[in-house]
Amino acid sequence: MLRFGHISICIFISIVLCGVVFGAERFPPPDFDESGHELPSTDYITNITPRHTIYNYLDVAVLVAALSLSSWFVLKKRSRRSVFILMVFSLVYFGFWRKGCICPIGAIQNFSLSIFDHNYALSVTAILFLILPLIFTLFFGRTFCAGVCPLGAIQDLVVLRPIKVPSWLESSLRLFAYIYLAAAILFAATGSAFIICRYDLFISFFRLSGHLNMLILGCCFLVIGMFVARPYCRFICPYGVILRQLSRLSKWKVTITPDDCIKCKLCEDSCPFGAITKPTVEWPQIGYTKSRKLLALLILLLPVLIFLGGFGGSSLNRSWSRMHATVRLAERIYLENQGLLSETTDASSAFRATGEPIEDLYDQASVIRKQFKFGGWLLGSFIGLVAGLKLIIPSIRRQRTDFQADSASCLACGRCFKYCPKEQVRLKSLSEKQEIADDDKI
């Protein structure tokens, strides 16, 4: 009998090694020093003409169309199949065709940098790619995640045997996504790095080339994704963090049932992302006062956590700042000058060849460190706030009467629809109506 576990292991090994294969490097140009041979011009590398603007507008148009269709398929048509087809299209278009760039997730960084660096011009496309999914989420929930995001799509395709991640673990793991978001903004705002792009797990697949380590990591995520559905979206995606909060406010939300919930429980395990919340029972009266005291204590703890987080974040300014090329270079030069490193790097050699005063480099690095000190305060405070809220929220006793798609966690994939008997009734009546209409035509 075909065993899924065995097959999965095979795929894991094959995909990981497939990544290794793509990592094959190019070979160096020949040494023609003595023969006087001139190497072919590399103008084709340096003179790459920018992509025609019309294609950028086309991207935006496709994005708007995909978002609209996705929202319509999920909320109105309630068709998982349509969402799936759209998802495959988005994977092909935004992933393989547009090679994963530009994407709304990375656009967070462009936006952050443009706020802090006035010399950085933010393109209209980047703004639209950032904002449009947010607007759609405000109205229709996370329909971007469902059928438009190529990163979500590639993970969705490999979901095979999703296991259920307990809600308490899911919530804590999600803390990483908040840290990632804050770090991405900090590094982008300081002009250090676009870490979301640098550590894009799936871009190597879209471009069919990439850094070996990222390929392997991406493969690992896909393998994990067979059993833990969409791990990147749920625990890492920094854009997902923003979408989560916005979709809480969305005007039209995904509902498992097209009608009233009859609590048949048929849908309770249908969501691979653990986004279905169950009806709650009455909270026990015993220990009620104790719980309230705990809640009060946790609320009081919140500012402390914010402060400690800020302090910790700013203390790490030297470590954070190493993400900035100038600081890295200054530290390298410092170590070389102190005799702690005997060999130079390409970067340090290039800097030395400029003959620029090292003191100027040190000054620039010191300024950047100061920026990180301030940014570290903000980042740390934010993480402290999120962690504090994560402690408080489980202590808030909420009442639910139906099986619901949690508006924050629901990725609007539409998988649960068919599990609802009321949905089956709806579909049947639809098809009956269709038959009547066909008869009428005849």
Added chain:
Amino acid sequence: MTTKYDNQNSDKSMKASWYEAAKGGAVVAGVFSVIILGLLVLNYLQKELLDPVRAERLENLKVTLIEQPKNEQLINTIRELDLQLRKDKIRRLQFSQKGGLLLLGAVGVFLIGIKSAKAFKAKLPHPTAVTDQQARQIRQAILARWVTVASLAVLVLAVLFFINTPPIDFAGAVSSYLSDEEIAKNWASFRGPQGSGISAYTNIPTKWDGKSGESIIWKTAVPLPGHNSPVVWGDRVFLTGANKQKRQVYCFDAISGKLLWQADMINPASAADKTLDMYEDTGYAASTVATDGRRVCAIFPTGDVGCFDFEGKKLWSRNLGTPDSMYGYASSLAMYQNLLLIQYDQATADDNKSKMIALDTFSGATVWETKRPVPGSWTSPIVIKIGGQSQLITCAEPWVIAYNPSNGVELWRVECLGTDVAPSPIYAGGLIFGIHSYNSLVAIKPTGQGDVTKTHIAWKAADNIPDICSPVSNGKLIFLLESYGKLTCYNVSDGTKLWEEDLKTSFTSSPSLVGDRLYLLSEKGIMSIAKVGSEYTEVAKSSLGEKCYASPAFSDGRIYIRGVENLYCIGDKN
């Protein structure tokens, strides 16, 4: 007539056959993926394991080619191996690209198959009854809090870990270059600090005998010949030696005299210069090395320049192109901060080939290059400090030119020199002294901008002007030593000749000053030591018993002298 039951049955059997088809497809795609994968892994391993071995073999062959540039068989082997390597690389690259695509496709088919199989055997939901929903809710809330606390603990640990990384404080890093005190304490380049030939120590021995071994702390044979002078930093002494085939840098232990390491200066680009014939008096290693206390840099007449760390590891090397020098390249190196300063004078002024080059000592990268309107010269540049501002002073026909050593921008120049300049400039008593061989000693005020010939020459003297040896001065008196032995003393302030003495022997080594004593090392290896004063007063004479052409180096209580075959360390043996 078909019943509903029959319809359901046929539906079921169709689903089962679709399930089998999907399963079969998945298995075939899976097996296919594994086969491609195996081939790709093999391809990858070949690239990772086989290619580096062959590439190393190719590099070794290329190095051998430097030794045997006319070996046709070797050249053909290199060509064939190089071609084979390139062909294989292209083939592997194409194979991995196509194979990778195929593998992705196969994995895609596998996924479709397996997902379809799953869809055709979809399980019906099995709602479970939870016995104690209340307890479950409370348990989940508690767990959620504890996991958050655990995550916070991990974060705190991460913060503590990163905080502990050793800090680099740029505020205290501005003085990372050698201080003037460090430079003054050592003998880091030709003729020591500022190229002055003045010892920072006065406890230098005056009496020794090479034959009996009196006051000879150690004597070590130098593998290859060279006229360059020893350079001393701490407990290390550096020299170079070369012949037509080899160019080497040596490091001796100043305590024991042991040759700690010797390093070959190999540059594939200089292979063609193996045939370079040098003027005998200059030899293949006339230029003295320079050190900054962490690395030592050397240059050879082939244009090979390189830097080694104190353990003998080559940090970088370059070939600057063989200098077109009539008597062979002989300028010594100077250092300023992180810069290795090379006076690369050659050919004629009209050839426009002469230049001053500053290389970064860490990487060998060219930091600046300044063209010089001069022909070949045999002087060495010096770096001096005047009023907190450093100047790089150079001499070549007809100019004494000062540059800003950090960027190579010319500061001032004076037209006062003639052909074949060999004595290096010195700075003493607020004046720069340049020597027009056999013709004149010129004292220059080192200020102003541009051509200051008309305004900045303080005085000129014309008696007993040397052709090889550089002068030495204590700031009040300046001493000139002609190569055939005439020692002349001038007053620094006005250029009045005070006295002269014929030492009746020949000199190539430049005179040195230790406190109030002049050290004059003749070609015969006899050191005449005279008191600095209003007349020549010899206080001691010591013989090495070996010919000497290089200038001595001084450190605390010791003097290092390079004979034609040996390096000597002289001092108190106790």
